[in-house]
Amino acid sequence: MKAKHQRLILVVIALVAIIGAGLLAAWSLRNQANYFYLPEQMAATPPEVGQAVRLGGMVQAGSIKTEADGVTVNFMVTGNTADAIPVRYSGILPDLFVENSGVVAEGSLGPNGVFMATNLLAKHDENYVPKELEGMGTQQAAKMAADTTVGLD
Amino acid sequence: MIAEIGLAALWLAAALAVLQMVSGAFALKAAEGEVNPLAIYARPAAVVQAFLAVLAFALLLWAFAITDLSIKLVASNSHSMKPLVYKLTGTWGNHEGSMLLWVGVLAASGGLLAAFERRLPERTMGATLAVQGFVALGFYAFLLLSSNPFERLPVPAMEGTGLNPLLQDIGLAIHPPTLYAGYVGLSVAFSLAMGALLTNQVNPAFARVLRPWVLGAWVLLTFGIAAGSYWAYYELGWGGWWFWDPVENASLMPWLAATALMHSVSVLAARDALRTWTIMLGVLAFSMSMLGTFLVRSGVLTSVHAFAVDPERGAFILVLLLLYIGGAFTIFALRAGAVAEGKRFSFSSREGALVFNNVMLSAILAIVLLGTLYPLVTEAFDVRVSVGPPYFNPASAIFAVPMFLVMAVGPLLRWKEDKPARIQFEMLMLAAVLIAVIAVTAMVGDYPFLPLLGLGLAAALALASFLPLRGRKLARVPLATWGMVLAHFGVAVSLFGMACEGAFSQERLAAVAPGGTEQVGDFSFTLQSVTPVAGPNWTALEARIAVSRDGGEPVILVPQARNFWSPQQSTSESALLTRWDGQLYAVLGNQAADGRWQIRMWWKPFVTFIWYGALLISLGGILAIVGRVRVDVKRRHASEVGEERRADLAALGAAAPVPAE
Numbered sequence: 001m002k003a004k005h006q007r008l009i010l011v012v013i014a015l016v017a018i019i020g021a022g023l024l025a026a027w028s029l030r031n032q033a034n035y036f037y038l039p040e041q042m043a044a045t046p047p048e049v050g051q052a053v054r055l056g057g058m059v060q061a062g063s064i065k066t067e068a069d070g071v072t073v074n075f076m077v078t079g080n081t082a083d084a085i086p087v088r089y090s091g092i093l094p095d096l097f098v099e100n101s102g103v104v105a106e107g108s109l110g111p112n113g114v115f116m117a118t119n120l121l122a123k124h125d126e127n128y129v130p131k132e133l134e135g136m137g138t139q140q141a142a143k144m145a146a147d148t149t150v151g152l153d
Numbered sequence: 154m155i156a157e158i159g160l161a162a163l164w165l166a167a168a169l170a171v172l173q174m175v176s177g178a179f180a181l182k183a184a185e186g187e188v189n190p191l192a193i194y195a196r197p198a199a200v201v202q203a204f205l206a207v208l209a210f211a212l213l214l215w216a217f218a219i220t221d222l223s224i225k226l227v228a229s230n231s232h233s234m235k236p237l238v239y240k241l242t243g244t245w246g247n248h249e250g251s252m253l254l255w256v257g258v259l260a261a262s263g264g265l266l267a268a269f270e271r272r273l274p275e276r277t278m279g280a281t282l283a284v285q286g287f288v289a290l291g292f293y294a295f296l297l298l299s300s301n302p303f304e305r306l307p308v309p310a311m312e313g314t315g316l317n318p319l320l321q322d323i324g325l326a327i328h329p330p331t332l333y334a335g336y337v338g339l340s341v342a343f344s345l346a347m348g349a350l351l352t353n354q355v356n357p358a359f360a361r362v363l364r365p366w367v368l369g370a371w372v373l374l375t376f377g378i379a380a381g382s383y384w385a386y387y388e389l390g391w392g393g394w395w396f397w398d399p400v401e402n403a404s405l406m407p408w409l410a411a412t413a414l415m416h417s418v419s420v421l422a423a424r425d426a427l428r429t430w431t432i433m434l435g436v437l438a439f440s441m442s443m444l445g446t447f448l449v450r451s452g453v454l455t456s457v458h459a460f461a462v463d464p465e466r467g468a469f470i471l472v473l474l475l476l477y478i479g480g481a482f483t484i485f486a487l488r489a490g491a492v493a494e495g496k497r498f499s500f501s502s503r504e505g506a507l508v509f510n511n512v513m514l515s516a517i518l519a520i521v522l523l524g525t526l527y528p529l530v531t532e533a534f535d536v537r538v539s540v541g542p543p544y545f546n547p548a549s550a551i552f553a554v555p556m557f558l559v560m561a562v563g564p565l566l567r568w569k570e571d572k573p574a575r576i577q578f579e580m581l582m583l584a585a586v587l588i589a590v591i592a593v594t595a596m597v598g599d600y601p602f603l604p605l606l607g608l609g610l611a612a613a614l615a616l617a618s619f620l621p622l623r624g625r626k627l628a629r630v631p632l633a634t635w636g637m638v639l640a641h642f643g644v645a646v647s648l649f650g651m652a653c654e655g656a657f658s659q660e661r662l663a664a665v666a667p668g669g670t671e672q673v674g675d676f677s678f679t680l681q682s683v684t685p686v687a688g689p690n691w692t693a694l695e696a697r698i699a700v701s702r703d704g705g706e707p708v709i710l711v712p713q714a715r716n717f718w719s720p721q722q723s724t725s726e727s728a729l730l731t732r733w734d735g736q737l738y739a740v741l742g743n744q745a746a747d748g749r750w751q752i753r754m755w756w757k758p759f760v761t762f763i764w765y766g767a768l769l770i771s772l773g774g775i776l777a778i779v780g781r782v783r784v785d786v787k788r789r790h791a792s793e794v795g796e797e798r799r800a801d802l803a804a805l806g807a808a809a810p811v812p813a814e
Contacts, residue, residue, distance in 0.1 A: 006497055007494060010430075013512065014430075014512050017513070017552075018512075018515055018519055020516070021515075021516035021517075021519040022519055024551065025519065025520050025523040025524060026523070028548050029523065029527050029540065029544060032540070032543045032544035033527065033528075033531075033539070033540050033544065034538055034539045034543075035537070036537035036538065036539075052543055054539065066745060066746065069663070069664060070663070070664020070745040070749045070751065071662050071663060071742075071751050090662060091662060091742075091753070092662075092725075092740060092742030093742070093743055
């Protein structure tokens with residue numbers, strides 16, 4: 001094998017691997033990226049059952065109910081319309097998780113239409129706010145731009 | 154006065170960076186073997202600059218230590234009531250201070266290089282110092298023009314506003330400085346690579362100069378990432394050790410590139426192959442450090458690390474990033490063709506295995522890079538996504554698994570050319586171990602696939618890492634080889650910890666009334682009481698939980714829910730019980746309406762092995778540096794002795810003997 005050839009083959013192998021990685025990344029990002037939904041979007045075009053997504057909105061007043069085990073809470077998340085999505089979460093609540101305040105729930109939609117949250121992000125402190133909740137006051141309804149679309153397509 | 158002296162030192166250092174750049178560039182004009190009269194200033198400029206930048210940082214440290222509230226940075230990030238150690242670590246717990254630390258380390262490593270590196274030709278050294286000066290100049294400009302750490306307040310503040318409580322932790326004392334030193338060590342690797350490329354000196358001698366810098370940077374990065382991971386593990390109270398958070402990825406990407414670079418430098422030093430590839434990795438590694446700095450420091454990410462949410466600064470770093478990376482790749486594209494072909498090798502050889510894993514590391518780097526940037530790109534189109542473990546874990550595993558397999562057999566292969574049949578016994582043995590471990594574990598219980606694979610790979614790798622020592626006299630094995638063995642074994646240990654954490658973790662989340670008992674794994678825990686306690690700048694609720702394993706002697710764990718009052722913030726202080734075979738992790742939550750307390754407990758078998766493994770990897774790197782440097786010093790001493798002897802002989806008028814190579 002000529003020296004030039006070997007260098008060429010190496011470059012080709014490296015390129016193939018990197019491009020392969022890129023394609024793989026592009027393909028799985030489309031499938032695995034965690035999209036952000038507002039309640040009304042989730043009501044209109046629900047994501048597939050079990051697909052990891054995030055739901056952001058306001059915790060509806062009077063909707064927080066703790067179950068008898070003391071660690072599972074159920075509450076409703078509302079957005080700009082009357083649509084409300086029931087959320088179920090087992091775990092330690094963030095400190096600033098209160099009614100009428102913003103929350104982002106990570107998790108997936110269950111078969112019964114209840115959003116099963118695995119993690120809740122609430123406003124943490126002045127400096128560390130989940131990006132989706134930036135600029136959201138407590139009285140203000142979930143005034144996140146309606147053009148935060150659901151999917152890429 | 155402190156602030157003014159510090160600022161003056163920074164301006165002077167910036168001026169010296171210009172001198173270093175210009176003087177270094179003149180070295181390129183000199184003919185082979187001659188010294189340009191204007192090129193002699195580069196080295197002293199780098200050394201004095203290092204002194205000044207370190208002085209500036211020391212002065213800022215001093216200002217934080219005495220809480221000089223007339224300095225804006227101190228007033229907005231410190232508090233007189235804070236413990237002294239957190240006053241000091243708070244120096245780099247903010248944007249300006251951390252950038253000054255970055256610049257200080259950059260200048261210090263440039264100074265070290267200028268003062269002690271004598272092996273390279275003067276032209277290459279000049280070019281290297283010019284590039285180093287150019288890089289430093291950008292960061293001086295950034296500090297002085299947009300993030301002056303020494304800015305005074307018109308009226309001194311009465312009291313400081315304090316430091317983010319999450320950052321008031323000993324983890325902060327270790328994690329950022331080591332990580333920065335690692336990032337910046339890669340800047341030296343970058344400058345050396347550019348210097349060698351510009352003067353066409355890409356050869357084994359250059360690789361031997363480059364190697365300790367790459368190794369050092371890589372050790373520091375490894376250690377810094379491990380420290381950061383442990384900090385996130387116990388401080389955030391989420392029980393996880395890696396979140397694929399963009400900021401974590403920002404530190405992982407340079408590490409991946411540095412790992413690839415370190416191995417390719419070894420090939421260049423030992424075999425004179427992979428010349429252009431090494432240079433490219435040098436550029437890539439530093440680009441990734443720059444990108445990491447941009448992601449973390451520009452405020453495009455929301456995170457505990459993003460101190461500066463200031464578009465002007467973000468734009469500034471972006472311009473620097475484009476300038477350096479764009480410039481470097483342009484020079485690379487123009488000059489790479491002039492680099493002569495290195496030595497050849499067959500695909501089944503040690504070089505071949507190293508190249509394969511280099512490519513795999515680069516592919517993982519591409520996966521992580523795209524996953525990290527994707528949310529930023531879609532946000533520009535107003536689509537908000539986040540990318541997490543469901544993407545990163547499988548996508549990176551696709552390339553990591555073949556990499557681990559090749560890593561097991563690579564060191565057993567010979568340089569240049571080898572027959573795989575020669576090591577078929579070893580390969581069969583490793584395959585048997587791999588399959589046996591997976592089969593046995595899969596029979597015992599129902600575990601997820603990736604952790605299962607990880608367990609098998611960890612076992613095979615642990616065995617494989619010691620195989621290179623087989624049949625050798627242990628006392629005569631070079632230190633650098635021991636370093637490799639240890640580091641590869643550390644990878645196996647880490648992988649074992651990760652796999653165990655993924656497969657065997659047990660969790661219990663319960664609301665417990667005082668006196669109540671719950672069970673997690675082999676442990677039963679009883680909530681004894683929850684009482685208020687106070688610290689220097691916080692108050693907290695502290696739970697006393699008695700934990701006993703299989704009914705043994707109970708141990709008290711005290712997780713806290715802390716409230717800091719300056720700035721106002723609450724954090725959860727987890728409590729850890731470390732045993733040789735794992736850790737029990739306890740978090741205290743809220744009180745339910747009926748008076749019960751939420752408690753979350755994890756039993757994480759062998760989770761500590763993740764960080765033990767990282768320590769072994771770092772230690773392996775340190776052994777390799779010590780071994781290499783010792784050999785270099787010996788070689789230098791031997792050649793000096795040889796020179797003297799030849800000079801003596803020449804003085805005697807005898808015929809000079811031909812030196813044995």
